[in-house]
């Protein structure tokens with residue numbers, strides 16, 4: 001515990017309501033609450049509280065109130081409380097400040113400055129409850145033209161003449177983004193896999209391998225990652241999946257690698273990652289066989305060779321300054337999917353300085369990439385997966401209108417599983433049983449139930465998307481893709497509208 | 508070419524103009540379980556298509572001649588149902604990523620290999636009668652690689668091992684910088700046979716970030732050539748057993764005298780910690 005820090009959260013326990021059941025004590029992973037039999041009373045160590053709210057929601061009498069600590073230094077908009085506390089932590093340890101989940105700083109959230117269209121009078125809206133509405137999406141390279149051969153006289157034979165590339169079909173344009181077994185618990189990982197399978201979409205293994213016992217059942221719902229550490233990557237793993245993703249970067253920490261600390265490398269994780277138990281799993285910052293677009297191409301085709309050209313290969317990058325040119329290079333290198341992870345993408349652990357300051361907002365990056373690929377006539381060569389800060393179905397719609405084929409959701413899925421964005425994932429003490437390898441905590445998740453919650457989320461969003469599409473008078477998600485006519489900007493400057501490629505509201 | 512691209516073309520370096528296997532039959536000559544492939548004029552994918560086809564026909568020994576830079580030889584041979592692993596002889600110069608993700612086959616090169624030989628190799632053997640380029644054995648997790656001469660930069664980077672699956676890399680010559688960087692497991696033996704008396708090994712930053720595995724180094728190396736995450740130890744009897752075994756295997760491939768090689772001084776490089784970066788964070 002640090003010497004001179006204000007507690008982050010204040011705890012209030014209503015003594016009249018408290019029945020001393022000690023639920024809060026058992027639920028807390030940081031030992032905040034404790035019981036003293038002598039006065040028969042509950043006490044707490046406020047400074048250990050991370051504000052996860054687990055105790056508050058489990059308290060049977062609603063006796064607990066956890067709020068941001070009201071103590072304030074003298075108000076100062078430059079040297080605010082967070083800055084001061086971080087300085088003190090570093091003065092004490094000399095360490096790099098770590099954090100979890102996504103960027104929480106007030107950068108402009110463009111989703112909230114984009115509005116969607118609806119039909120009025122001049123074209124009819126569609127009611128998705130009574131009319132077919134297509135959300136099915138295909139991820140992968142598309143041919144330049146589609147040549148169809150059929151015999152008009154006997155009418156039956158319809159054949160596609162053009163050469164097709166491997167594509168993966170998903171029932172809704174929402175995919176679970178990369179979260180590795182190791183960063184999250186087995187239960188959380190399994191929940192994602194089960195929900196993806198149940199709903200007909202995909203989950204992403206991250207860089208932690210795919211447990212052997214899950215390959216047969218969930219391989220066909222898995223995007224497997226090949227990242228700089230090459231953890232858990234062998235030919236069987238690659239061939240078990242439905243798509244492969246080369247991870248170059250991540251929105252929460254562009255340009256840096258990752259360290260899964262040795263204490264989290266338990267026996268099962270070690271086997272799945274194919275490393276010895278207890279050693280740090282170090283993912284280098286770059287992939288050392290990729291120093292250029294040509295090298296990237298070499299790995300893309302190595303993976304295609306290793307899987308007999310049967311699976312689409314995705315390349316995931318963080319949204320950074322020259323993202324459009326980089327994406328063009330990636331497509332030219334042979335990628336079938338380009339995944340772009342924006343400034344607000346989440347993580348299990350990242351240096352705060354990087355999470356909060358490096359990268360650009362997804363909305364701008366996505367629009368720029370889509371525009372560039374169209375201009376170059378190669379947009380059909382890849383699908384675009386947009387990731388980083390997709391919070392609701394409307395964000396999905398807006399992302400698709402800006403050019404995404406589908407979106408990755410990470411944080412939203414975690415919240416569906418119980419996460420409250422306490423940002424302490426890197427401590428391994430997630431009270432919700434998500435970002436932890438402590439069996440006492442991880443067993444709090446029951447994959448049967450949690451996967452149902454995730455599937456419910458996908459169902460709810462998909463329905464909302466259909467409603468919004470219907471309102472626009474569109475009956476297939478295809479027709480919204482890159483269709484900026486259905487977007488208008490509010491309170492945006494000229495340059496922002498320009499990058500997004502949308503008109504201002506009323507124009 | 509994509510005739511719809513008005514402003515820019517998209518040239519597919521790998522797939523443009525690839526001919527179907529049916530048009531390439533004259534390149535293959537099969538004789539029972541043996542086959543001969545003439546790689547002259549074949550594109551990367553065409554050669555690998557032929558290798559896979561040939562393997563699926565039950566051929567277990569293939570000689571590939573006139574290889575000039577074709578990549579990924581051995582990569583497309585993930586065939587779990589194959590009764591027997593294959594042996595492929597390659598001459599003279601296979602291209603990048605020779606044996607990438609290799610699944611238990613044996614590749615013998617009579618000539619030099621380029622970059623990425625044994626990249627993320629899973630199992631099998633690669634024997635190179637010549638030199639190899641950069642990042643040899645990157646992330647290799649099983650099997651053996653023997654290289655007669657020198658290797659380029661970042662050899663053995665991030666090799667790893669687990670539960671008894673221990674990869675081995677034996678290099679007859681010397682290596683360039685960042686040798687054994689990030690090593691997490693496996694055994695690497697650097698023999699320096701082509702260095703003259705008292706000549707140092709070439710590499711700097713040897714074992715930077717190393718946190719597992721072991722490097723046995725024959726010949727001279729100065730302390731300043733090593734990364735700060737490695738320590739030097741003397742070999743114990745168990746180490747000599749390991750070194751002896753691999754050196755004799757190496758010698759039998761390339762016709763050296765193992766006793767002569769083993770006469771010279773060896774040093775053992777080990778990581779000082781399995782957690783080199785455990786202490787840099789403030790929680």
Ligand code: SF4
Pocket residue numbers: 013017018019020021022023024025042055058059060061062063064
């Ligand atoms: S959970 Fe609520 S009622 Fe139970 S001991 Fe804690 S504060 Fe009291």
Ligand code: SF4
Pocket residue numbers: 052100101414418419420421422423424425426429430431432433434435
């Ligand atoms: S996953 Fe757990 S530790 Fe991470 S932010 Fe959510 S509740 Fe906190």
